[in-house]
Amino acid sequence: MTSSVRDKLIIDGVSKVFTGKERQVTALAEASFTVKPSEFVTILGPSGCGKSTILKIVAGLEAPTSGRVLLDGREIAGPGRDRGMVFQTYTLFPWLTVRENIEFGLDVAGKDEAARKEVSDHYIEKIGLKGFENFFPRDLSGGMKQRVAIARALANDPEVLLMDEPFGALDAQTRTVMQELLLDVWDESHKTILFVTHDVDEAVFIGDTIYVMTARPGRIKARIEVTLPDQRTFDLKLSDDFMRIKREVMGLIREEAWKAANTNT
Numbered sequence: 530m531t532s533s534v535r536d537k538l539i540i541d542g543v544s545k546v547f548t549g550k551e552r553q554v555t556a557l558a559e560a561s562f563t564v565k566p567s568e569f570v571t572i573l574g575p576s577g578c579g580k581s582t583i584l585k586i587v588a589g590l591e592a593p594t595s596g597r598v599l600l601d602g603r604e605i606a607g608p609g610r611d612r613g614m615v616f617q618t619y620t621l622f623p624w625l626t627v628r629e630n631i632e633f634g635l636d637v638a639g640k641d642e643a644a645r646k647e648v649s650d651h652y653i654e655k656i657g658l659k660g661f662e663n664f665f666p667r668d669l670s671g672g673m674k675q676r677v678a679i680a681r682a683l684a685n686d687p688e689v690l691l692m693d694e695p696f697g698a699l700d701a702q703t704r705t706v707m708q709e710l711l712l713d714v715w716d717e718s719h720k721t722i723l724f725v726t727h728d729v730d731e732a733v734f735i736g737d738t739i740y741v742m743t744a745r746p747g748r749i750k751a752r753i754e755v756t757l758p759d760q761r762t763f764d765l766k767l768s769d770d771f772m773r774i775k776r777e778v779m780g781l782i783r784e785e786a787w788k789a790a791n792t793n794t
């Protein structure tokens with residue numbers, strides 16, 4: 530595949546076959562794409578096409594059956610602090626407060642209390658949870674929990690943030706607020722982000738680049754550059770440019786969704 534030395538991530542011909550007792554599932558078939566430093570990439574595709582599997586392979590939680598993933602030119606061989614993950618379901622530690630959740634990775638890394646507090650203070654402010662530092666996850670709304678999950682991932686200062694449908698369980702209004710909050714955080718941190726979603730509006734609104742996957746076994750079907758202004762506010766979703774990109778992406782997805790539906794029924 531063509532790649533540049535400046536690529537942060539290179540997903541190079543990655544295939545993944547899950548072998549169960551009864552059957553084998555080929556989740557990915559030579560999926561290849563690249564991600565530049567500080568790029569915000571969204572991945573869209575029909576259900577079951579291997580989106581989460583790609584994220585898990587980049588996270589080092591699953592190994593590819595063939596192919597490889599390079600981060601800054603080095604092959605990924607397992608999980609590492611250079612990658613942070615945020616999942617759809619709330620994965621906060623229920624026995625820890627908001628502040629303790631955010632500081633968890635720093636604690637594990639042996640940072641002292643003052644260093645931990647400096648980082649958690651920054652993120653508590655950034656995600657708008659000042660006053661909630663000592664709340665436990667059970668006392669937070671879904672949107673607040675996901676804000677803490679994002680802060681917890683960023684507090685470790687990873688180079689790459691991997692997000693698997695992080696706003697999938699939220700209502701439409703909260704989701705929009707969270708998208709704007711994430712863009713704000715990204716504007717400040719300029720992390721490289723790989724973001725999986727089912728939602729075309731979300732992918733167009735937050736991404737620099739969209740990769741559309743084929744029905745399973747997943748490959749990259751198309752790469753779409755989102756040529757919208759860097760400053761993205763809610764009203765952009767009503768613009769002609771937004772609609773044009775959305776239409777193009779929906780056309781690509783529709784074909785694959787039909788293929789997936791026919792395979793799975």
Ligand SMILES: Nc1ncnc2c1ncn2[C@@H]1O[C@H](COP(=O)(O)OP(=O)(O)OP(=O)(O)O)[C@@H](O)[C@H]1O
Pocket residue numbers: 547548549554555556574575576577578579580581582583745
């Ligand atoms: N650990 C596993 N063992 C066996 N099969 C698996 C495993 N993980 C995923 N699969 C299968 O691999 C395929 C891809 O799964 P994956 O979760 O990556 O898809 P997805 O695109 O993220 O799906 P969705 O959009 O529905 O979340 C699916 O058919 C799934 O059932």
